[in-house]
Every structure is written in C-alpha cells, then in structure tokens.
Amino acid sequence: MALLISPMIVPIVIVALLAGYLFVPTSRDPSHGKLDPLGAALSMVGLGALLYAIIQAPVNGWGSASTIAAFVLSALAITAFILWELNTATPMLPMEFFKNRRFSIGSATITLTFFTMFGLFFILTLYLQFVLGYSPVIAGVSTFPLGVIGALIFMRMVDKPARWAWFVIGTIVNIAASQHQNPGPKLDSACSSDLCSAAKG
Numbered sequence: 001m002a003l004l005i006s007p008m009i010v011p012i013v014i015v016a017l018l019a020g021y022l023f024v025p026t027s028r029d030p031s032h033g034k035l036d037p038l039g040a041a042l043s044m045v046g047l048g049a050l051l052y053a054i055i056q057a058p059v060n061g062w063g064s065a066s067t068i069a070a071f072v073l074s075a076l077a078i079t080a081f082i083l084w085e086l087n088t089a090t091p092m093l094p095m096e097f098f099k100n101r102r103f104s105i106g107s108a109t110i111t112l113t114f115f116t117m118f119g120l121f122f123i124l125t126l127y128l129q130f131v132l133g134y135s136p137v138i139a140g141v142s143t144f145p146l147g148v149i150g151a152l153i154f155m156r157m158v159d160k161p162a163r164w165a166w167f168v169i170g171t172i173v174n175i176a177a178s179q180h181q182n183p184g185p186k187l188d189s190a191c192s193s194d195l196c197s198a199a200k201g
Contacts (some may be wrong), residue, residue, distance in 0.1 A: 036092035039084055043092070046077030 053070035060066050086089040097102045121143065128139035 033091040036088060036090055038086075039088065039092040042077050042084060046074050046081055049074035049077060099107035129191060 050072045053067050053074060056070070057064075057067045082095065085093055086095050098107075124143060125139055128142055129133040129136065134142060
C-alpha cells in the first residue's frame, strides 16, 4: 500500500512558488566565481548512491551485491569530490571552511537534525494515515504545529545570549506538541505490521 498524496498539494505548491517569485528579493554576488560542474556532479553521484543504498538495502539486503556496490560507489565519489575541492581553483564547497570548529560542528548538527526530522515525519505520516485513519490533508495539518512552533522558537534564538535555553524550550515544546496531536491507540503488533506493510509500499 502506497502513501496517499492529496491533489490539494498542487495548488499549495503553486501558491508557494508564486509567493516566492513575488515577495522573495533577488540577491546576487557581484563578484561571483566560476561554476564547479565536476564538483556538483561528484557530490550528486556520491549522495545519490548513498541514499539509494540506504533506501534499497532493506529490500535487496544489506549484504547484497547491489547494496555493497552502491556504498562503494558513494565512498569513491565522495572521496573524489573532497580531493577535487581541495585542488580546484573554484571549489563549490571550500574545504578550509571545515577548519572552523563552529562551522564543522554546526554542519554536523544540522545534518543529524535533518536525518532525525525526516525519519520522524516519515513514521509519523504512516502512523497518522494507516493507524489513526487520517486523510492526507488532515495528517499534514496535524504536523503543522511542529513546524510553526519550531520556527517561532528558533527565530527567538537569533542574537540571544542564552541560545541553549531556547533550544531546550523548543525541543520540549515540540515533543509535547507531537504527543498531544497523536492521542490515538498505542501501536500493537497489528499496527506495527500495518506500518511495515505501508513502508514497503
């Protein structure tokens, strides 16, 4: 069983694109450098192969030839990307940025946060639609408070001395909101089977 996608998403996307075109100001670097097509291609191959390996591994098997080949291709492409960025005159991602501890830690934190967030929303979408029986629209609206509350909290964190306190508050509020909006029955073995079936499509 595949996830249901509502036709209402299309007009929402159209409105968002029009709003971005009309209201988001154009910015351009007057001294922009040359493009780095090889670096872009290597990064796409590396990340694409990594995602393919992770997504297909439960189906093909973690020890299957296709999964191992995808992981190897990803490692080779990412390694080639790093070496290229270190030696090209116009890198897409200058590697010296990572010498800055704040940049490195911030990048790692954002990466882990997005991994966690997308995993949460994937399982939450399955749970709301296939366990609680929500429609795609209602399921989307039910997750809306998470984004709004998170945005409001983190906007308050900018240029504030006690950023860690706002981070803790935002995390607690988000957890409370997610628990409040999922008052349905606890997952039993049958529900878990439904989720597994839905995830496999």
